[in-house]
Amino acid sequence: MKRIVRPVLVCLALLLALPALQGCFGVALVGVTTGVMAVVDRRSIGVQTDDTAIELKAAARLSSALKEVSHVNFTSYNRRVLITGEAPSETVKAQIAEEVRRIENVQGVLNEVVISGNSGLASRSNDAFISSKVKARFVDADQFTASHVKVVTEAGAVFLLGIVNAREAAAAVQIARTTRGVLKVVNVLVIESDEEIRRIENSLANSATSTGGDAGGQ
Numbered sequence: 001m002k003r004i005v006r007p008v009l010v011c012l013a014l015l016l017a018l019p020a021l022q023g024c025f026g027v028a029l030v031g032v033t034t035g036v037m038a039v040v041d042r043r044s045i046g047v048q049t050d051d052t053a054i055e056l057k058a059a060a061r062l063s064s065a066l067k068e069v070s071h072v073n074f075t076s077y078n079r080r081v082l083i084t085g086e087a088p089s090e091t092v093k094a095q096i097a098e099e100v101r102r103i104e105n106v107q108g109v110l111n112e113v114v115i116s117g118n119s120g121l122a123s124r125s126n127d128a129f130i131s132s133k134v135k136a137r138f139v140d141a142d143q144f145t146a147s148h149v150k151v152v153t154e155a156g157a158v159f160l161l162g163i164v165n166a167r168e169a170a171a172a173v174q175i176a177r178t179t180r181g182v183l184k185v186v187n188v189l190v191i192e193s194d195e196e197i198r199r200i201e202n203s204l205a206n207s208a209t210s211t212g213g214d215a216g217g218q
Contacts (some may be wrong), residue, residue: 040147042163042200043078044207050105051076058083061099071118072096075152077161080108082188084154086116110188112159119155127153130181134158137175144168149189151176156183163190165197 041048058074058081070092072085081100087093097111131153138146149162149172158176162168169189176185192200 057103058100082110084112086118087113134176134179143171158182159186161188
């Protein structure tokens with residue numbers, strides 16, 4: 001029995017840690033977690049792939065000069081990019097956003113970079129801890145599937161991304177707001193009707209079944 005439970009716990013731990021580890025280990029974990037995330041993610045595999053590529057390209061596009069004076073993170077969800085972190089001026093902040101807008105498949109940019117000096121290790125570690133607490137509380141509350149809402153924390157501000165219905169959005173915001181250490185919550189969730197959510201999930205389930213059938217027949 002232990003041999004079955006341990007892998008499940010490991011997968012769950014990886015899912016909860018993904019936002020905190022994104023900057024350092026996100027690339028390494030993509031291959032490990034894609035199979036798990038695809039089952040519970042309301043984005044298609046194609047969109048998930050695009051989001052990963054967008055994040056990598058955004059980081060790569062920053063010039064060495066911009067990297068030296070700023071600290072920014074890129075989170076792409078449903079081909080829309082959230083930019084967080086710090087920049088020394090409005091000019092640099094605008095330059096970073098413009099570079100992201102030029103990336104293929106990007107359909108929108110939310111530039112939440114603040115004008116200040118770069119955050120330190122202690123602040124970034126605290127942000128990672130807050131993200132993990134919010135995700136853990138999502139799981140404990142059991143009001144929606146936790147993996148449907150992505151959590152990004154920057155300087156105590158929690159950003160919520162995902163494709164959800166109104167009930168799920170309200171629950172996610174309430175849980176995040178009442179988590180210790182959270183200074184504010186920024187709702188970046190895409191809210192769809194219950195009917196649209198069912199259509200999305202049925203479409204993904206049918207696609208997965210069709211893909212599985214094709215693979216089994218080869």
